[in-house]
Amino acid sequence: MIVRQRHTRQRAAIMSALEAANHPCTPEELLEAAQVRVASIGMATVYRAIRDLSDEGRLSAVALPGAAPRYELAGRGHHHHFECAGCRKVFHVDGCPGDLARLAPAGFTLEGHEIVLYGKCPGCAASSKSA
Numbered sequence: 001m002i003v004r005q006r007h008t009r010q011r012a013a014i015m016s017a018l019e020a021a022n023h024p025c026t027p028e029e030l031l032e033a034a035q036v037r038v039a040s041i042g043m044a045t046v047y048r049a050i051r052d053l054s055d056e057g058r059l060s061a062v063a064l065p066g067a068a069p070r071y072e073l074a075g076r077g078h079h080h081h082f083e084c085a086g087c088r089k090v091f092h093v094d095g096c097p098g099d100l101a102r103l104a105p106a107g108f109t110l111e112g113h114e115i116v117l118y119g120k121c122p123g124c125a126a127s128s129k130s131a
């Protein structure tokens with residue numbers, strides 16, 4: 001029973017870390033944020049919680065080309081991402097140009113798309129200007 005409670009507390013720490021972050025997090029970022037709440041939390045627990053929460057449909061994986069998978073809360077709806085070339089953080093991009101079916105070659109049926117924006121976040125843009 002004690003084990004079960006600890007498990008729940010660790011999961012709650014990971015969920016609130018994700019809510020507070022408001023951007024897709026790597027397991028390492030989640031570990032760091034969750035340790036603020038539950039100091040004893042370890043990497044294995046973070047990976048197990050990610051797997052359990054994904055199975056339950058509460059987490060979505062964000063897989064960007066050439067980047068380690070990140071995780072965000074499920075249920076955000078259709079949206080895209082911005083990867084900062086400075087700090088390598090990934091941010092949500094709300095909105096979508098839509099109407100991409102017109103780009104598909106004649107005779108092709110579009111079933112989905114991925115759009116990733118690359119550039120600098122405000123923090124990195126500011127520090128590269130002052131450098």
Ligand SMILES: [Zn+2]
Nearest residue numbers: 084087121124
């Ligand atoms: Zn940045």
Ligand SMILES: [Zn+2]
Nearest residue numbers: 024072080092
């Ligand atoms: Zn997102």
Ligand SMILES: [Zn+2]
Nearest residue numbers: 078096097098
């Ligand atoms: Zn879209």
